[in-house]
Amino acid sequence: MDLAAQFEAYKIFLLDQKGLSPETYRAYENDIEDLLAFLNGRGVTVPDRLTVRAYMMSLHNRYAKASINRHLSAVKGFFDFVLKREPELKINPFATVRSIKNYNGLPDFLTPEEMTVLIEMTPDARDRAILELLYSSGLRAAELEGLRCCDLDLRTGLVRVMGKGSKQRIVPVGSRALKAVSEYLSLRGIADSIYVTEPLFLNKRGGSLKVRSIRQVVYDWSEAAVPQRHVSPHVIRHSFATHLLDAGADLRSIQEMLGHASLSTTQRYTHVTIDKLMAVYDQAHPKAKEN
Template sequence: MSVKAFLAYVSLEKNYSSHTVKAYGNDIGDFKRFCKETYDISNIESVSYSQIRSWIVSLVNDSISNRTVNRKIASLKAYYKFLQRVGDIEVNPLAKHKALKTSKKMEVPFSEAEMSALLKQISFKEGFEGIRDQLMIELLYTSGIRRAELIDLQLVDLNLRGGTIKVLGKRNKERIIPLLGGITDLFVQYLIARDELESIVDDDYVFLSKSGHKIYETLVYRVINKYLSEVSQKAKRSPHILRHTFATHLLNKGADLNSVKELLGHSSLASTQVYTHNSIAELKKVHLASHPRNKK
């Protein structure tokens, strides 16, 4: 059974996102190249765990993080599980593999002061790109959507009159997200500027480059990093940190965890609870300031 059949399976039957399917294909392709170069093996269905282990060692020696190595091995393990399911192999060579240890990443969200400075004090460029950049930042911060969801947002997903957008999340799950009033106004300004572009290639998509093409991952990252660097010295200034900031600020203001879960598009509360470590600090302040038993 080919890798192509496996990718079709995870895409059509498992309903995984195109981003996940692409990652699976890239990871399996990397291992195939390693086997060809190292062992002159073209068919990876018959490899042993020791050969996979040597790939893991080579990745670590190349300074690939344990987290990335674990993701690559998870892709490979899923492929062998598929082969086992369809009867192409009897034993999954990764059945007893234990993931490499990873340190828990403590992502520090931006403070309310930093976000206020960004949205009130920074001067965005004049014209189409400036309006687009401001809208991207405000939408990521006020809606908590993922970078991929921002990139894939289409015009048919906008309901500006109703004040909502529809996003397609992981595993192709749709969710409706409310918009703040100011974002709706900014959308209107942006769409007017968008219509004035000389040419539009990817007409279905909301966010475009000045050449009229659908925006891409590195463009979004560059925009976020550029403007956030003007108001913050934090090392990590990525679109995901804005999502993290969105969740943390909602929880700090007393938002219900289940509601935040739905807004973020998480499948379980466990995924949302990683954002609570910051809000606990706020809860401690309220507790100490308010409880009658606290000795001041």
């Protein structure tokens, strides 16, 4: 069975029949590419129960619960498609895998100290610039993939981002991130990014760095720096928002920087901060534990 060929057909099906947004389509494409790379690495064509279990474990090691559920939805849909076209496949191998229930939607995040350790333990110029920019501006991995050099103005410290729904926004970039990106670009012979239309971040072959590779960069360096945490680009985005809120930033400004269409999405971060405040209160207030 040629899953790669089926994947090409499935991509056409998603575009023609499903009417997915470009962002959702790209997310599903990346999720299925991740699965196919996993299967190729194990020399497997049709995943059996053990392979499915191993893949789900790999997702748990790399992603937050919401991302795992999206991956699962993507691969289930893919194998439902293959099942109708490929006689060799008798059942959807992921059919009995359940999504993670009771997910409360509260974002996971790193502490400022953990973020500092992660960045400072990343010596590679490109990867350090990626981590700095993700944390400095709260970008999604797909938004980082889409950046061109000219989208970042190193002089004004602003980056132009194309977000969900093809909505453009301008986000500030901190001095540490500007320095890291500038050092990376100087290695490519770029002194002034504003005049360059190349992708901001390149892979080893000189092409645009894709979402899957961005996730891998974050995962690889976090494994060494904060091995007890499961870190993804979205966890860094959550850290950005949580740390801003902790420092007194207002929700409306955070909403603008994150590119959330609704303020209610941004308000999730208040629950994280309130939980933190209550923990401090319970620990420190002399009357907190009295009956």
